[in-house]
Amino acid sequence: MNGPPKSPETGQGPRVEEIPEGDDRLRLVCPDCGFIHYDNPKMVVGAVVRYGDRILLCRRAIAPRKGYWTLPAGYLELNEAPHEGAAREAWEEAYAKINIDSLLAVYSIPRLSQVQLIYRATLLDEDVKPGLESLAVGLFRWEEIPWPDIAFPTVHWALHHDRELGQTQVFEPRTNPPGSSDRP
Amino acid sequence: MNGPPKSPETGQGPRVEEIPEGDDRLRLVCPDCGFIHYDNPKMVVGAVVRYGDRILLCRRAIAPRKGYWTLPAGYLELNEAPHEGAAREAWEEAYAKINIDSLLAVYSIPRLSQVQLIYRATLLDEDVKPGLESLAVGLFRWEEIPWPDIAFPTVHWALHHDRELGQTQVFEPRTNPPGSSDRP
Numbered sequence: 001m002n003g004p005p006k007s008p009e010t011g012q013g014p015r016v017e018e019i020p021e022g023d024d025r026l027r028l029v030c031p032d033c034g035f036i037h038y039d040n041p042k043m044v045v046g047a048v049v050r051y052g053d054r055i056l057l058c059r060r061a062i063a064p065r066k067g068y069w070t071l072p073a074g075y076l077e078l079n080e081a082p083h084e085g086a087a088r089e090a091w092e093e094a095y096a097k098i099n100i101d102s103l104l105a106v107y108s109i110p111r112l113s114q115v116q117l118i119y120r121a122t123l124l125d126e127d128v129k130p131g132l133e134s135l136a137v138g139l140f141r142w143e144e145i146p147w148p149d150i151a152f153p154t155v156h157w158a159l160h161h162d163r164e165l166g167q168t169q170v171f172e173p174r175t176n177p178p179g180s181s182d183r184p
Numbered sequence: 185m186n187g188p189p190k191s192p193e194t195g196q197g198p199r200v201e202e203i204p205e206g207d208d209r210l211r212l213v214c215p216d217c218g219f220i221h222y223d224n225p226k227m228v229v230g231a232v233v234r235y236g237d238r239i240l241l242c243r244r245a246i247a248p249r250k251g252y253w254t255l256p257a258g259y260l261e262l263n264e265a266p267h268e269g270a271a272r273e274a275w276e277e278a279y280a281k282i283n284i285d286s287l288l289a290v291y292s293i294p295r296l297s298q299v300q301l302i303y304r305a306t307l308l309d310e311d312v313k314p315g316l317e318s319l320a321v322g323l324f325r326w327e328e329i330p331w332p333d334i335a336f337p338t339v340h341w342a343l344h345h346d347r348e349l350g351q352t353q354v355f356e357p358r359t360n361p362p363g364s365s366d367r368p
Contacts, residue, residue, distance in 0.1 A: 013219025013220075030197065030217055033214055034196050036197075037221070041260045041264065043299060076299070077209070077225070078224070080297075082292055103357055110268075113262040113263055115266055117290070170354060170356055172286055
């Protein structure tokens, strides 16, 4: 996962707000070297990975929400297509070999400048195990999902959207549910 | 639109490739101030905007592909949902008031570390005019579209995908067409 700029912690790097020449928005500029930090929204890619009637979840080994359960997901890397990133994250977090089936949802969290592309996927081999960023991984039937220990609202959304769609093959990708604080 | 880091032009800012502690990929680090530049893929948001049987196109006033025709589209800004960004771009580039209808396509251009979310939208008011980044704007019937002067392959893809879908309301978002160099 890529982190945010390190300026707040170190007091270094781009830390002065200015509107650069030819621009129309405030950007962080480094007073030491003049570097302009063009910050952009970040894309998270992940998947609801199914193996029969069970769904793959990973228990987070890292902050935020360490110890809580999540879908395999993470930041899209440079030079990577979203579906490739989702498959990579499943491998990194759970050594899961998956087949991407369709785009389940596009969630947006403007507060965090984050857009999530969550796919539906099929697990090709039941043999999963924790990657470096997971304390544990598991395959859960719906009633076995550790609901009180789910890491993020978007994981709730994706699990419910996937279940509501059932066997539906052709559908419009879901978006933030009504009433969510970050409804698009 | 947000630009790339300015280091190559100025010789300043993050310009040394290092793997930061706790990371597993090369990042650009500034040797003067220690700032780590975590570069991420960028999201472009745009729309195929329809007014009856005509489609809104904008003639670019800026590089790249100045003078060529494109859909209203641009980089998603911080704290912005994708559908909001698409509506903002239509306004900025063509003073077009639009209603976002559905997600037409997710295109990825890994070579440019770019993901495009292109929506289908309806123009609410025929009164459009060029914004700062457009030399001209126009509403085109299919046979009137200036095909030789289209700015980018993704504009071709989106126009054809929109046409193929016709009146279809529920569909899986389209992706890069087969045989395209950046097929996901």
